Amino acid sequence: MYTVNSQSHVPIYEQIVAQIRDHCMLGLLEPGDELPSVREMSTNMLVNPNIVRKAYEELARLGVIEIKQNEGAVVTPLEKHELSEAHTSFRQSLEQLILNAKELRIEEQQLQSWVREHYLRLEE
Template sequence: MIELDLRSRIPIYEQIIEKIKDLIIKEVLKEDEQLPSVRALSTELTINPNTIQKAYRELERQGYIYTIPGKGNFVAPVKKIINEEKVKEIKEEIKKKVMEGLYLGMKRQEFIDILDEAVKLKEGLK
């Protein structure tokens, strides 16, 4: 289900965390859905089970998954986290675009105009 890049410099543990978060945020993995067991992932990817366990623990700490002892790991109700993550992503994107605009000589007022326009559009939709 997840693909890792063993040649990448990014630690496997981080890759697992990011990939699973991504699947949860994109809602490929739905709320209360069971995650693949440590054994299944370990066998499928030939990854040290301790590394997978550690990644799952970290995901649990961050609130993305919860554990039922003896049953496995499940996707937590993460609507709120997802929204926060998405907002964070959008902010990053806007910042990048604004930077580009600034380099091309756009002025502060021009950005504000775009913002006003967008707000109007949204209100018009209501």
């Protein structure tokens, strides 16, 4: 469900944070959903457990998850203003993505196809 790009200039823990935040904003993770344990996530992603722990700590600091002793990490409810803020941020990112696609002469149909493909992959 989660993947990292070790070749990216973005630190791995930030990639994990971004993916989990995105999944929360898209409704793929809902309030009360439990995240995999640090050990399980690190094993699945083939990364050091300390990296996952750092990502979870950052998500907790941001209020995206709550870390409960002996229970693990649980997704917290998004407040309406946070959701609105998140949607605004997402739309800005999307606009930049579309501008980049146009610069690369990627047709709208191709971009839509890739989006559909990505959504289907996330549902697996």
